[in-house]
Amino acid sequence: MEELFHTRGIHATSVAALIEAAHVSPRTCYVHFPTKNALVEECLRRFESEKSIAAEAELEREDLPPAQRLLATFDPVEGIRRR
Template sequence: MGASPSTTETARGGRGARERILRAAEELFYTRGIHATGVAALTQAAHVSPRTFYVHFPSKNALVEEYLRRFESEKPIPAEAELERADLSPAQRLLAIFAPLRGGSTELIRGCPFHNAVIEGAGELPEVARLAQRHKQAFRDRLVATAAEAGATDPETLGRQLAVIFEGANALAASCNDAQVFTDARQAAEALLKVALSASPGR
């Protein structure tokens, strides 16, 4: 999920401190987990002092929230961004979200950052849960809209079913550290899409 912030050769504090903190969060929260990453690790990776950290973020929870918001604006989740590709047909975009993972075979599969954050929050981070719900609903809406573009007779049902396959694949792949899950998920999505489109008038 981006380059490691530990490689940034920058003096502690100074201009760009907020961005370095966010980059550290992006790297460490995703690879190590939120609870396993303390403020000390974040400040060390970002090359800032604890005082500078709290100038920009009043708490670690506030940083977690901003970390998630960046996936909605500046750094979209790669698989979900496939739905925006102009070089693919709507049906192809629906299948592209199930593409095999990029990176080496030894890379640990971490799954969806929103899902991970909600699980780690265990009901104690309501704003994180709200952000995740908003993101997941927006993703389902995009699937439904793309299904309608593809010509599905019931795009609402198809979109929601594809969301279940996608989210389930992400969770299972992360739990088992098994990239094969995405190949299986794509085959299931292809079968579902074929049925949904063959039922459309004129097909």
């Protein structure tokens, strides 16, 4: 599902596409997630709990003073170029 949301966007990804990707029946999906919003919310909760945001790690650095830690969260992420 994460890949569908990433490639198509949340609004453009249909519930039918999510059901197909998850290999579940529509009934099973709707029993557990009565709305698409409920499904998206759960995906976001799992994403947040499983993956740390690289910029947030900068706040934990002890080698920088507080102001520099905060500014470091705005540095470009390695491997991603700004256009």
